[in-house]
Structure formats: structure tokens, C-alpha cells
Amino acid sequence: MRKVTSFQTMQSLGNKEICILFVHDDPRYRNIVAKMLQYCSHYEVLKQTISDALSTIREKKDRLNLFVTDIDRSNTNGFEILQYIEREFKLDIFPLSPYEDTKLVSIGLASKGDLYFLKSLSVNDFESLWLYACAKESGKATSGQETPLLDENAVEASLGNTSLSREVGQDDQKRKRRESQETTEKNDATSDGSANEKRQRVTWTDWMHHKFVEAIEQLGPGKSYPKDILELMNVPGLKRESVASHLQKYRQGMRAGKVIQSTGSVFGSNLTTYLQQNCFSSSRFGQNFNSSQGNALYLNQQPNLILSHQSGSDYSCLLHPEASTGTSNMRHEHLLTGTYPFGHSVSPHNAIAQNNTNLFDFGTAQSYSQTGLALLDSGCVPGINGPSSNAVSAYVGYRLAGDGLSVETGKVDVSGDDENGTDKVSLSAGGSWNESLVQTPLASGDYIPQQQSSQPPDHAVAHDLDNLGAEGDVGCLLDPTRSTSPQFFWNDDFNDALFDNAD
DNA sequence: GGCCTTATCT
DNA sequence: TAGATAAGGC
Numbered sequence: 001m002r003k004v005t006s007f008q009t010m011q012s013l014g015n016k017e018i019c020i021l022f023v024h025d026d027p028r029y030r031n032i033v034a035k036m037l038q039y040c041s042h043y044e045v046l047k048q049t050i051s052d053a054l055s056t057i058r059e060k061k062d063r064l065n066l067f068v069t070d071i072d073r074s075n076t077n078g079f080e081i082l083q084y085i086e087r088e089f090k091l092d093i094f095p096l097s098p099y100e101d102t103k104l105v106s107i108g109l110a111s112k113g114d115l116y117f118l119k120s121l122s123v124n125d126f127e128s129l130w131l132y133a134c135a136k137e138s139g140k141a142t143s144g145q146e147t148p149l150l151d152e153n154a155v156e157a158s159l160g161n162t163s164l165s166r167e168v169g170q171d172d173q174k175r176k177r178r179e180s181q182e183t184t185e186k187n188d189a190t191s192d193g194s195a196n197e198k199r200q201r202v203t204w205t206d207w208m209h210h211k212f213v214e215a216i217e218q219l220g221p222g223k224s225y226p227k228d229i230l231e232l233m234n235v236p237g238l239k240r241e242s243v244a245s246h247l248q249k250y251r252q253g254m255r256a257g258k259v260i261q262s263t264g265s266v267f268g269s270n271l272t273t274y275l276q277q278n279c280f281s282s283s284r285f286g287q288n289f290n291s292s293q294g295n296a297l298y299l300n301q302q303p304n305l306i307l308s309h310q311s312g313s314d315y316s317c318l319l320h321p322e323a324s325t326g327t328s329n330m331r332h333e334h335l336l337t338g339t340y341p342f343g344h345s346v347s348p349h350n351a352i353a354q355n356n357t358n359l360f361d362f363g364t365a366q367s368y369s370q371t372g373l374a375l376l377d378s379g380c381v382p383g384i385n386g387p388s389s390n391a392v393s394a395y396v397g398y399r400l401a402g403d404g405l406s407v408e409t410g411k412v413d414v415s416g417d418d419e420n421g422t423d424k425v426s427l428s429a430g431g432s433w434n435e436s437l438v439q440t441p442l443a444s445g446d447y448i449p450q451q452q453s454s455q456p457p458d459h460a461v462a463h464d465l466d467n468l469g470a471e472g473d474v475g476c477l478l479d480p481t482r483s484t485s486p487q488f489f490w491n492d493d494f495n496d497a498l499f500d501n502a503d
Numbered sequence: 504g505g506c507c508t509t510a511t512c513t
Numbered sequence: 514t515a516g517a518t519a520a521g522g523c
Contacts, residue, residue: 198517198518201515201516201517202516202517203515203516204515204516225506225507226506226507226508227505227506227507240506241517241518242516242517244506244507244508245515245516245517245518246515246516247507247508248508248509248510248516249514249515249516251508505523506522506523507521507522507523508520508521508522508523509519509520509521509522510518510519510520510521511517511518511519511520512516512517512518512519513515513516513517513518
């Protein structure tokens with residue numbers, strides 16, 4: 001059994017109260033809640049919507065350190081409420097992603113990019129949050145100033161991985177080292193001999209790796225040196241040596257063809273392999289079912305889409321299948337600003353981020369209203385609507401076809417404004433795009449092989465998959481007033497199986 | 504000594 | 514495996 005060491009950290013603060021408000025309404029969190037309650041009494045779990053939690057926040061605002069919340073998908077104004085809370089109460093907010101395959105995603109809350117957990121928040125993740133809250137409280141007590149950089153650094157370095165659990169029993173030491181490291185960073189003269197201490201192990205989160213890759217692309221081929229990358233990344237506390245080490249691994253990966261670049265010829269040479277291995281592997285769902293019959297079933301139900309845009313530096317992303325059933329602005333926003341499995345983000349795009357744009361479906365070459373999409377079983381890209389000065393010229397996309405075997409393709413072109421100042425949009429399906437933009441992986445004959453199970457189908461799994469899938473309650477998707485039942489639900493047995501297998 | 508790269512270690 | 518460290522070269 002894992003020991004939650006962050007509780008010790010709290011005690012070291014002299015029983016200073018750390019308060020985390022955790023708002024959720026999802027049975028998947030109950031394991032976390034149960035485990036955390038074992039160790040920590042200073043956080044609160046509310047089963048409310050974000051807006052309902054407002055009164056609690058008002059009541060406790062002075063002693064509240066963090067606000068962790070599951071985005072309320074039935075509430076189309078989820079992000080607005082969060083922004084309000086952040087502004088009014090100056091509270092650090094950690095929204096939880098409604099998407100299974102999201103790890104850490106930067107979202108545009110107010111001025112800074114916040115951290116965004118994957119849906120299946122782990123105990124380790126929660127530990128990291130706890131550490132963050134402690135560091136923040138500690139910083140308040142000592143300096144009386146705003147959150148020190150160290151905090152973000154600490155939490156970013158520890159989020160989304162299990163490094164903390166591996167360092168059980170050393171956390172206090174590590175933390176002290178971190179603290180002393182920070183104070184001695186600029187002027188090491190007054191140090192207490194910490195100079196020859198071991199460097200803290202850096203965990204490269206998706207977020208950091210993304211900044212790393214961005215820096216490399218900015219510097220250009222052959223000019224990416226550790227020092228320059230470090231500067232561009234601008235991650236407090238990160239050391240040149242760590243960047244150099246990461247760069248070495250990164251280059252090794254490139255040589256081995258493992259890294260998919262985000263530039264130019266969009267997907268490199270191994271899209272097929274990548275999809276096969278990673279479509280679902282970043283979620284608990286994928287970890288457990290990637291090699292089972294259930295995976296193919298799931299693929300068939302909810303094809304994927306890969307999207308890239310054409311202007312300037314190309315970004316590419318793999319959209320979670322849920323994106324094709326977007327029903328709210330929140331989801332729409334997320335779709336546009338998230339970091340997807342390729343590790344690159346889609347620029348938050350004003351023109352597209354505007355509300356209420358339709359989505360375009362490659363499979364049928366039609367545009368649909370968001371609610372209408374709930375009935376579709378295909379990949380879509382966000383509609384384009386807004387000043388053309390902000391608009392990109394085209395989107396190209398791929399999706400895994402409904403047969404789970406082939407890849408379908410499509411393109412959305414944007415040209416000029418119509419009389420309403422809205423971009424004219426034309427959409428085509430079937431691979432009619434500029435070949436120089438999209439390279440070989442999708443040439444004819446290329447396909448994503450469906451994994452063959454060596455065992456007979458597990459009907460229990462299939463049954464559960466049926467229960468949790470997008471087809472669970474379509475009415476719920478279509479009708480935002482039916483907010484009481486979650487759009488995607490997991491029955492308890494299935495939920496248990498996921499957690500047990502993952503641990 | 505600073506920085507980069509590669510090899511090796513953990 | 515991923516990240517740290519040692520070592521050699523510029």
C-alpha cells in the first residue's frame with residue numbers, strides 16, 4: 001500500500017491548515033477520495049456543480065488554497081465560472097479534464113496556463129496537488145508575497161507521474177533540497193554546503209516536453225543547443241544539464257524514428273504504428289483494453305480524427321473521439337487548446353474559439369450543429385467562424401473509419417469573407433488535399449490493422465463497454481437541461497476493474 | 504571554466 | 514526506461 005507522504009509535508013508546516021476543495025460528481029474519483037480521506041482531513045469534497053460550489057467558496061475563501069474541480073459538462077459556462085472564481089477569489093484552480101486521453105493540458109484560464117489533469121486522477125496526482133498547496137501556503141507564511149516560482153516548478157515537475165511515490169520517505173528531504181536549491185540558485189555564497197548535493201531528478205511532463213519541442217522548432221534544425229532551449233523554455237528551476245540530457249534522449253528517439261514531428265510533413269513515417277500503439281494508450285481505458293477485443297469494439301464505435309492546420313508552423317493533434325460528440329462551448333474550447341497525444345498543442349485560435357461554431361464532419365462532408373453531432377459516429381473538426389485575419393486557411397484531417405481498419409480523410413478550406421464577415425468554408429472528403437502537406441502514411445493501402453485477439457471475446461467487457469460508451473444516453477447529450485445524469489457513465493464493476501488493473 | 508556531445512550509470 | 518552523471522573535446 002502506498003503511503004501518502006504529502007501529509008508529512010503538511011505537518012512540517014506546523015499544522016497550518018491546507019484546504020483543498022474538490023468538486024466532482026463522478027464515481028471514478030471515489031477511490032481517490034477514499035484514500036485521501038485516510039490521510040488528510042483538511043480537504044473537502046463536494047458533490048456539486050461548479051456553480052453550486054460558489055457559495056462554499058465564498059464561505060471558505062480565506063482558508064482555501066486550491067480548488068480542484070471536474071468540469072461540469074452539462075454546464076456550457078463551465079469555463080466562465082472558473083474564470084470568475086479565479087478572478088474573484090484569487091484561487092488556484094485545477095480543472096479536471098473530461099477527456100480520457102488528456103494528461104496535462106494547458107488551458108487559457110485568465111492570463112496563465114493552468115494545469116489540467118487527466119480524468120482518472122490518481123492518488124499521486126492528488127499528492128502533487130497537496131504539495132503544491134503546501135508550498136503555496138508555506139510561501140505565504142514566509143514571504144507574504146504571491147506564490148513563489150518554486151511552487152509551480154515543484155508541482156509541474158511532479159505532476160502526471162509517479163516520481164513522488166517512488167521517493168516515499170524522502171519527500172521532506174527532497175523538498176528541503178528544492179528549497180535550498182532555489183535560494184542558492186543565484187547567489188551560492190551563503191549556502192550551507194548544498195552545492196555538492198545530488199541534483200533533484202526532473203520529470204519531463206507533457207507540458208515541459210511540449211515547451212522543449214517548441215523551443216527546438218523555434219531554434220531551427222542544427223541550432224538547438226541546451227542553453228538556448230533552456231532559455232526559451234523559461235521553466236524556473238530547470239537546469240541546462242537536464243535539458244541536455246533530455247535533448248540526448250530526444251535525438252536518440254528521432255534517430256530511431258520514434259518521435260513524431262509537428263512540422264511540415266505532418267506525421268512523419270509511422271502514423272500507422274503510432275495510432276495503433278497510442279490511440280488509447282494514454283488513458284486508463286487504453287492501458288486496460290488496448291490489447292483486448294474491447295479495444296476494437298471501442299474503435300469501431302468512436303473513430304478518431306487527426307487534425308492539423310495549414311498556416312505557418314503546422315501543429316498536429318489527435319483528437320479524442322469524444323471530440324466528435326461535442327455539445328458545449330467548454331468542450332469546444334478544450335478541443336482547440338488542448339495538448340493531444342502527439343505532444344503538440346493547437347493554438348488557441350480566436351476565430352475558432354468563438355462560441356457556437358458548427359463542427360464539420362469529414363465522414364459525411366457536412367457541417368453539423370454541435371448538438372446534432374451527438375448522433376454522429378465520426379470525426380469532426382471545429383467550424384471556422386470569425387474575422388478572416390485570424391483564421392487559418394485550411395484544416396486537413398484524418399479519421400479512423402468506422403470499420404476500424406482504414407483511414408478516411410478530409411479537408412476544410414476557408415476563403416475570404418462573405419457578406420456577413422464570416423469566412424466562407426468549403427469542405428471536402430476523401431483525401432483531396434495537397435500532397436505536399438500530408439505525406440505518405442495515408443497512401444492507398446495504408447491502414448490501421450485491427451488488433452486480433454487470440455482469445456474469444458470477453459462478453460463481460462463488451463457489455464461494460466456498451467454501458468459506458470457514447471451511446472449510453474444520447475438524450476443526455478442532446479439535452480443540456482438533463483444535467484443530473486452524467487453523459488458518459490461507468491458502472492461500478494467496470495470502474496473497479498479499471499482501478500484495480502491500473503494499480 | 505563554459506558549453507556541447509557521447510557514453511555510461513542508476 | 515528515463516533521467517543523471519562522467520568524461521572528452523572544442
